[in-house]
Amino acid sequence: MTGTQSRSRFDLLARIAFAVVAPALVCASTGCSSLTPPFDSMKGAQMTLYRLQNYSPPAAPTGAPAMGLQLPPQIQSWISAGASLLPPGLIPPGLIPGSAPPPPATNVQRFPPEMGPNGFPIIAWQPVTDSNVQGQILDVLGHQSNFMTPSQNCMYAELGISIAQPGNPTPANILVSLSCQQVQAFNFQWPYQQTGLTPDADKKFVAIAQSVFSPH
Numbered sequence: 001m002t003g004t005q006s007r008s009r010f011d012l013l014a015r016i017a018f019a020v021v022a023p024a025l026v027c028a029s030t031g032c033s034s035l036t037p038p039f040d041s042m043k044g045a046q047m048t049l050y051r052l053q054n055y056s057p058p059a060a061p062t063g064a065p066a067m068g069l070q071l072p073p074q075i076q077s078w079i080s081a082g083a084s085l086l087p088p089g090l091i092p093p094g095l096i097p098g099s100a101p102p103p104p105a106t107n108v109q110r111f112p113p114e115m116g117p118n119g120f121p122i123i124a125w126q127p128v129t130d131s132n133v134q135g136q137i138l139d140v141l142g143h144q145s146n147f148m149t150p151s152q153n154c155m156y157a158e159l160g161i162s163i164a165q166p167g168n169p170t171p172a173n174i175l176v177s178l179s180c181q182q183v184q185a186f187n188f189q190w191p192y193q194q195t196g197l198t199p200d201a202d203k204k205f206v207a208i209a210q211s212v213f214s215p216h
């Protein structure tokens with residue numbers, strides 16, 4: 001091998017090494033995000049968390065006798081399995097036996113707006129201003145490992161998340177159903193094939209709801 005060939009090979013190897021090492025150096029100096037797009041661009045974005053009534057019984061026909069609340073089987077199973085995992089005050093009204101029935105779902109704000117009258121009645125809402133809680137929300141949403149193939153085909157949402165999207169006047173809205181163990185996205189492309197919540201992700205959302213809505 002001639003000296004010229006040797007130098008050319010050395011230069012090629014050096015360029016390959018730089019191409020591999022440079023991104024790592026940039027990450028070390030600037031802090032690269034490991035969140036999946038689009039969540040990687042939502043750090044510091046305005047966020048709102050909603051408590052939602054996951055089920056509203058249909059209005060009884062005029063003159064019909066009053067009937068006991070008949071919950072969908074998915075919600076009933078969730079309660080039987082321990083919906084009390086949610087802290088007191090976070091369980092949607094009327095789900096626990098012996099409690100007051102859920103309020104009428106007429107003339108109430110609903111989430112997400114994209115669903116119109118089919119949206120879920122808003123029980124309470126709270127801006128998420130704590131950067132640590134914001135990071136927890138994005139950490140759940142931004143990692144594929146928190147999602148799996150849904151085990152149930154339903155959507156009775158207890159939580160709603162709204163996140164401002166950079167350069168887009170419409171926020172990213174996400175329904176979170178703990179009883180159905182899955183999510184549903186609006187106004188943006190959900191980045192994963194899976195929409196089901198893993199047990200760990202389910203627990204994380206419960207903890208997030210507690211930190212936002214429970215009195216301190």
